[in-house]
Amino acid sequence: MSYVDEVIERVVRENPNEPEFHQAAKEVLNSLRPVVDANEEKFRKDALLERLVNPERQLKFRVPWVDDKGQVQVNTGYRVQYSSAIGPYKGGIRLHPSVNLGIIKFLGFEQIFKNSLTGLPIGGGKGGSDFDPKGKSDREVMAFCQSFMTELCKYIGADTDVPAGDIGTGAREIGYMFGQYKRIRGVYEGVLTGKGLSYGGSLARKEATGYGLLYITQEMLKSKGDSLQGKTVIVSGAGNVATYAIEKAYQLGGKPVTCSDSTGWVYDAEGIDLAALKEIKEVKRARLSEYKNYRPNAEYHEGRGVWSVKADIALPCATQNELNLDDAKALVANGVKVVAEGANMPTTQEATDYLQANGVVFLPGKAANAGGVATSALEMSQNSERLSWSFEEVDQKLQGIMANIFHNIDNAAKKYGFEGNYVVGANIAGFEKVVDAMNAQGIV
Ligand SMILES: NC(=O)C1=CN([C@@H]2O[C@H](COP(=O)(O)OP(=O)(O)OC[C@H]3O[C@@H](n4cnc5c(N)ncnc54)[C@H](OP(=O)(O)O)[C@@H]3O)[C@@H](O)[C@H]2O)C=CC1
Numbered sequence: 001m002s003y004v005d006e007v008i009e010r011v012v013r014e015n016p017n018e019p020e021f022h023q024a025a026k027e028v029l030n031s032l033r034p035v036v037d038a039n040e041e042k043f044r045k046d047a048l049l050e051r052l053v054n055p056e057r058q059l060k061f062r063v064p065w066v067d068d069k070g071q072v073q074v075n076t077g078y079r080v081q082y083s084s085a086i087g088p089y090k091g092g093i094r095l096h097p098s099v100n101l102g103i104i105k106f107l108g109f110e111q112i113f114k115n116s117l118t119g120l121p122i123g124g125g126k127g128g129s130d131f132d133p134k135g136k137s138d139r140e141v142m143a144f145c146q147s148f149m150t151e152l153c154k155y156i157g158a159d160t161d162v163p164a165g166d167i168g169t170g171a172r173e174i175g176y177m178f179g180q181y182k183r184i185r186g187v188y189e190g191v192l193t194g195k196g197l198s199y200g201g202s203l204a205r206k207e208a209t210g211y212g213l214l215y216i217t218q219e220m221l222k223s224k225g226d227s228l229q230g231k232t233v234i235v236s237g238a239g240n241v242a243t244y245a246i247e248k249a250y251q252l253g254g255k256p257v258t259c260s261d262s263t264g265w266v267y268d269a270e271g272i273d274l275a276a277l278k279e280i281k282e283v284k285r286a287r288l289s290e291y292k293n294y295r296p297n298a299e300y301h302e303g304r305g306v307w308s309v310k311a312d313i314a315l316p317c318a319t320q321n322e323l324n325l326d327d328a329k330a331l332v333a334n335g336v337k338v339v340a341e342g343a344n345m346p347t348t349q350e351a352t353d354y355l356q357a358n359g360v361v362f363l364p365g366k367a368a369n370a371g372g373v374a375t376s377a378l379e380m381s382q383n384s385e386r387l388s389w390s391f392e393e394v395d396q397k398l399q400g401i402m403a404n405i406f407h408n409i410d411n412a413a414k415k416y417g418f419e420g421n422y423v424v425g426a427n428i429a430g431f432e433k434v435v436d437a438m439n440a441q442g443i444v
């Protein structure tokens with residue numbers, strides 16, 4: 001049995017009931033075969049892949065808090081400190097009822113390679129809780145965030161582990177967590193990113209993941225002599241990533257016509273009304289069904305369905321495994337030429353295979369959504385030098401980072417004989433730097 005197959009078997013055996021983690025690990029390990037096969041003896045002797053798939057540390061803790069009725073609630077908190085080979089652990093905190101250890105591990109594992117692709121010195125980690133901020137009062141969210149940080153603050157720090165936002169964790173939650181960290185640890189430092197601008201946040205961090213997604217899509221199109229001008233874009237999600245992907249798609253000449261949340265989806269043939277979307281989601285924290293109050297001619301449907309709309313480019317920006325094989329068939333039948341992942345692992349393996357086999361250019365999340373964490377690393381730099389850069393300066397750097405990521409994954413795919421396969425290119429390019437650092441640092 002090949003070394004890669006042995007490790008895949010071990011991942012499945014030793015991590016039961018963690019299907020998302022198996023999916024992420026299999027995808028990466030399978031695409032590393034050309035590199036691993038060429039170094040099989042050394043990698044096997046050093047147990048390199050076993051060390052890569054096993055987190056350095058994983059924390060699971062109780063999060064008790066009191067709701068508005070005086071009832072004590074108990075949630076479970078997680079932080080998986082996956083790899084510090086190339087820098088302090090870095091990755092978001094997800095607050096969603098579906099969160100469990102396997103989901104945090106898949107996200108932390110992806111983060112290792114994504115963070116490596118940014119070219120910046122950040123290792124991989126991820127955290128979260130099964131707490132659902134939806135429908136909670138600000139006071140309840142604060143009570144949860146303070147309790148969560150009371151435990152987490154023992155294990156993080158500006159030079160050890162720097163969490164940030166993800167699903168369900170935005171500026172409000174980061175603010176409450178930062179306040180509690182400072183209160184307990186007594187240090188004012190860049191321990192979190194995605195902070196508010198008045199206390200150490202970076203301009204353009206809020207926009208960075210969505211903007212970065214469009215910058216890399218544009219760079220890929222440019223390499224083929226094409227552009228976003230005049231292209232119809234379908235987007236899923238209505239949160240941070242989706243909103244700023246829609247904003248940048250407009251700025252680059254595209255026409256985004258859909259968005260979705262966990263209860264329904266919108267098709268607006270004239271183009272999504274960005275101001276309405278921001279008001280519904282960022283200000284009111286309401287459901288997308290309200291969109292028709294702003295745009296009576298738009299369609300709102302319960303359930304899921306954005307992938308049935310005719311378009312040129314599809315941008316899944318909601319959550320994992322939201323684009324399945326049937327959706328992939330609909331995209332191909334409708335003439336979609338590009339799928340770029342704003343979310344983490346939104347496309348199932350079967351759907352990815354189908355899209356690639358049918359000539360759709362596929363930009364995987366660990367490359368395409370890396371603009372968020374890259375800008376978080378820029379926030380860390382600003383915090384370290386106690387300066388704030390202008391929006392233009394951060395945005396310029398983000399554009400450069402996303403263009404570099406595209407060329408690095410493109411070149412890695414070509415080097416190993418997989419031209420145009422950006423899944424292979426991203427995994428290999430991300431892995432090469434991490435493995436180099438691991439080898440240099442001995443058996444740790
Ligand atoms: N924020 C960032 O900087 C980065 C985020 N990502 C990834 O992008 C994706 C979206 O994150 P972000 O925009 O920050 O999150 P948000 O919480 O801001 O938005 C998530 C959106 O997806 C919708 N959604 C639909 N179905 C689900 C589901 N089953 N579970 C969770 N959400 C669902 C949500 O609907 P509803 O409004 O009903 O909750 C919401 O509109 C995630 O995969 C995240 O890991 C990747 C890189 C960086």
Ligand SMILES: O=C(O)CCC(=O)C(=O)O
Nearest residue numbers: 091092164166372373376
């Ligand atoms: O900005 C960060 O540190 C994390 C972003 C994130 O969670 C992600 O890239 O999935």
